[in-house]
Amino acid sequence: MQGFEYANPATLKEATALLGNGWGDAAVLAGGTDLLTLMKEYLMSPKRVVNIKGIKELGGISKSGAGLRIGATVTVDELMSNAAVRAEYPSLVQAGRGITSPQIRNMGTVGGDLCQRPRCWYFRNGFGLLGVKDGKSLVREGENKYHAIFTGQPALFVSASSFGPALVALGAKVKLASASGTREVDAAKFFVAPQNEGAREIALLPNEILTEIVIPAARGAKNATYEVRHKDALDWPLAAASVSLSMKGATVASARVVLGHVAPTPHAAAAAESLLAGKTITEAVADEAGKAAVADAKPLSGNAYKVQLARVAVKRALLAAAGKA
Template sequence: MHNFAYIRPTTLRDAAAQLGKEHGKVMLLAGGTDLLGEMKDDLRVPEKLVAIRQLRELQGIRPGRGGLRIGAATLLSDIAESAPVREQAPLLAMAAETVGTPQIRNMATIGGNLCQRPRCWYYRNNYPCFKHGGSVCYSVTGENEYHAILEGGPSYIVHPSDTAPALVALGATVRISTGGRERGVPIEKFFVGPRQDPARENILQPNEILTEIEVPSAPAGSKAVYVKEMVREVWDFALCSVAAMVTTSGGIVGDARIVLGGVAPFPYRALKAEAVLKGRRLDEAAAAAAGAAAVDGARPLSKNAYKVPLTQAVVTRALLSLA
C-alpha cells in the first residue's frame, strides 16, 4: 500500500473542507473494509485520507420524521442489532445482518456499504475497464458468470450492497453534504446505471459526503423479507438477492416493493413484479407470476443465464414467505 497523508477532522465542515474537485485524490475513509483492500491492490492511490468513521455528526440511530435517521458512519452490526431498526424497519436489519462476517459488520458502516465499489474481478484486478476510466467491459467476452442480467451495458457490474435493496424498498432518503450545503435525495436516485455514468455507481460529487439515511417506518399491515442467495451458505456477496415488502389489507395486496441486488449495476426495482401483485391475494399463483415478471427483460451474458431462473425462484420464494 502506498503511503498517504491522514487527517481525522472533528467536524463535518472540516472534513468536507478537505475534499477536492476530483475523485480519487482525497478520499473519505469510514470502515475501510473496501477502500483499504483497493489501496493494497493499487486500485486506488489517494494522496490523502479523511477519516470520518468517528465523526460525531455521522453517528447513531435517532427517531426522525415518520421513521428513523441513521448516521452514515453507523456500524452495520449496530444497525442489525438495533431495537428501533428491528421494530420500525426490520427489512433493513435483516439485510444488514447478511453483510460479510461479524468482523466486517463490526468495522463497516452503512454509508460505506452503500458506496462500496463493485466486486467484478476485472475491476478488482485493475483491468483498464469502464470503472478505471477505460472504454471496455471485459466481462462481455470474458468470465461473466457473476455479472449483470438486467440493465447491463456498457458496463456489466452488479451492485454488491445488501442494505441498498432494502433501503430502496423502504423508500429511504439519503442526505448529502458539502459541509455548507445539504441536499436530500431519494435513494433510488442516488444510484446511477452505467449508461448514465459507466465509471461510477452513485451521484456523489468529489466534494460531497453522505451523512445520513432517513428511513421511513414500514407501513402498517406490511410484511417484509430479505433473501440472499450465495455460492457459499454463510457469507459472500449475493448471486442475487431480493428485498420484498408487501402491504396487504383484507388479504389483498395494496402495495408491493420488490428490489433486486446482485443482478443489475444498481439496486433494481422490479416494477413489473410489483404491478402484478397489486390488487391480488398473495398466493402461490401470484408469487409465481411476480417471480416471472421480476426477470422480464433479462438479457444474460454467455455464462450467467443460470441467474434468470435463480432470481425468479428467489423472488417467488421470498413472496411466499410473506403470504
C-alpha cells in the same frame, strides 16, 4: 500503496473542507473494509484519507414520526441490533445477515455499504469499471457468471451493496453534505449505472460525504429480503430481492420489488410491482411476480442461471414478507 495524508476531523464541517473536487484528492474512511483493499490494489490512490469515524453527528439511529434516521457511520452490527430496525424493517436485518463476516459487520458501516465499489473481477484486476480492453467488453466475452443479467448498458458489474435493494424498496432517502451545503437523494437515484469509464456508480460527488439515511415510517408495510447464496460463510449473494408491501387487509395495496446483484444498481422490478397490486400473496402469486421480475432479463454467456435465482429470490422474499415462508 501510495503515501497519503491522514486527517481525523471532529466535525462534518471540518471533514467536508478536507475533500476535493476530484476522486484522487481525498477518500473518506469509515470502516475501511473496502477502502483499504482498493488502496492496496492501487485501484484508489487518494492524496488524503479523511477518517469520519470520529464525527459524532454521523452516528446513531433515531426514530421519529417521519421515520428512521440511520447515521452513515452506524455499523452493520449496530443496525441489525437496533430494536426499531428489528421491529419494522426485517428486510434490513435480513440483508445485514447476508454480510456473513462478523469482522465486517463490526467494522463496516451502513454508509460504506452504499458507497463500496463493485466486486467485478475485471474491475478489481485493474481493467476499469466497464471492463473494456482493446475495444472488447471483457465481461461479455469473458467470465461473467457473477455479473449482471439486466444488460442493456455498458456497465455489466453488479451493485455490491447489501442494503441498497432494501433501502430502495423502503423508499429511503440518502443525505449528502459538502462544504457548500447538503442535498437529499432518493436511494433509487443514489445508485447510477455509469455510462462511461470515468463515471461513478453512485451519485455522491468527490467533495461530498454521505451523512445519513432516512427511511419513511413503515406504517404497517411488510418487508423482507431474500438472498440466494452459494456459501453461508463469507460470500456475496448470487442474487437477492427486497420487497416492501403496503397492505390493505390481506391484499397488497402497493408493492416495491427490488432485485440485488443482478444489475449495476439495485434493480426495481416494475412489472412485478404492478402484478402484485390488489393480490393476496400466495405461492402461485409470488412465483408469478418472480417470473415477471426477470421477464426482461438478458443474461450474459455464463449467467443464465442467475435469472432463475433472481426469480426465486423474489418469490421467497414475498412469501417471507407475507409471513408464509
